[in-house]
Amino acid sequence: MTTSATVIVMGGDSYHHGNLRADLLKRAEAVLAESGADGLSLRALARDLGVSHAAPSRHFRDRQALLDALAVSGFTTLNARMGQAAAGPEPVADRLAELGRTYVRFAVEHAPLLNLMFTVKHDSASTQELRDLGHESLAIAARLIAEGQAASEVRPGDPAALAQVAFSSMHGLAVLAVGSLLEDTPLEAAVELTLEVLLAGLR
Template sequence: MTEGSYHHGNLRAALLERAEAVLVESGVDGLSLRALARDLGVSHAAPSRHFRDRQALLDALAVSGFTRLNERLRTAVEAPGPVSARLSALGRAYVEFAVTHAPLLNLMFTAKHADDSSAELKELGHRSLETTAELIAQAQREGDARAGDPARLAQVAFSALHGLATLALGSLLDDTPLAEATELAIDVLLTGLGFSR
């Protein structure tokens, strides 16, 4: 694309989309506002209308990632059916997102835990855990899950699923297909939470 030929109408969205592609191709170090402007065929100053600097772009990418992840988890939680089925769907949704968007997820967690992360980023970053804890608390009220702090139980469940995704990305599951490993992990987690299977 030649400079000035960009006519999308939503440069901010296009910058984020291209930035995520570069993140996958080259990692965080490969991201620069000037290179994104060149890729999109706009002036090198155009991205500054939307992002004051590279860090603002990275933060916006993290916000976008958490927003998408939270939407997927919320869809699983709001589906009809027993809590155990919804927790299973939530677990599958998390592993699928973590494996499919690994560089983005890494950026999301790095940005969330940065000393200067925004309130919006922290809130979005905690929402997936809160969503899971709310579902576990519902199961506890209904007598289907073990006693205990729902937030702690949700944290341990997420840790197990995140670990599984990390092993899959490192090709460390040997001959076990990811889908099979995911179902087994979810089964173990639900049993540990006290659900009868």
Template sequence: MAEGSYHHGNLRAALLTRAEAVLAESGVAALSLRGLARDLGVSHAAPTRHFRDRQAVLDALVTGGFTDLNRRLEEAVDGEGTVEARLAELGRVYVAFATERAALLGLMFTAKHEEDASPELDRIAHRSLDLAAGLVAEAQRAGAVRPGDPVRLAQVAFSTVHGLAALAVGGLLDDTPVDEATDLALEVLLAGLRAG
């Protein structure tokens, strides 16, 4: 692809799209600005107009990943239906993201736990838990979810759907379709969360 075909920020977006593909195909160690430039058919210097180094690309992937995940979760929280239906949709959205973008999610969690993680990263990384806890609290007010710390209940819910996604990504669900396993896991999880 010719360098001149990128304009109005398209090269930055193309670099990030290709970087996520390299991450999924070959892992973080295979990612380099030079390799991205080669893959996109631009000069070796072209990526440095958008990213100072490889770490800047990784940081942008992480920030973009959390932003996209949070946007999807917000849509589920603010969606139509009962609070239980929205809780189930929240779980489905998370499993879909975690299975579609597994390598990116792994990078996101690694970056989130780095000692030098920025306050901004910490804020956006915790947004998904805040959204889930807010919906759990709403469900408690509606009498649909048992009493308890909404954050702790949301953490347990996340561990359930995250574990399911990890099994799916690892090919450990045997012949069970991911959607079917997700629906069953959410049915059991919501039954456990119900009040009374």
């Protein structure tokens, strides 16, 4: 007898325990980091996880559905972390700084995934869910900037436009870090200097 959380592997004697969909996404991100999106296939993931080649199709109709799900998962995780950084009783400037650190940390630790996230988001066939999730990170920053403006802690201006400038600064830094283009400057020091200049401009 098997539990509802157990998937029987057809054509074999082994079993796959746990959440197959989550395991597929986890393995897919690892393959993405190792081989890029071209190295991803449902059949190869099934082989890696020791399940039947048909098992992944229960969760993803095809490879594109897998890529979309990876992007959704990535944006969901990023937005949750940024939302947590933006919340709290700390002054707006402190939360904006933590927001920047959080984004750079995610962008550097999950560089191939982030690249996929933006690629899939901007695809003409992207879903509304994906587009909404993709805009939420910027919206979190814009809401925090608007909060700072209401408290006279942030300069006037369109919060979305100011958030875009801030995002561009932190994203650009992350790209330099991933490309090993910061020379001898430690990433943490580069992040703090960028935030210092950015926050000074937002005051």
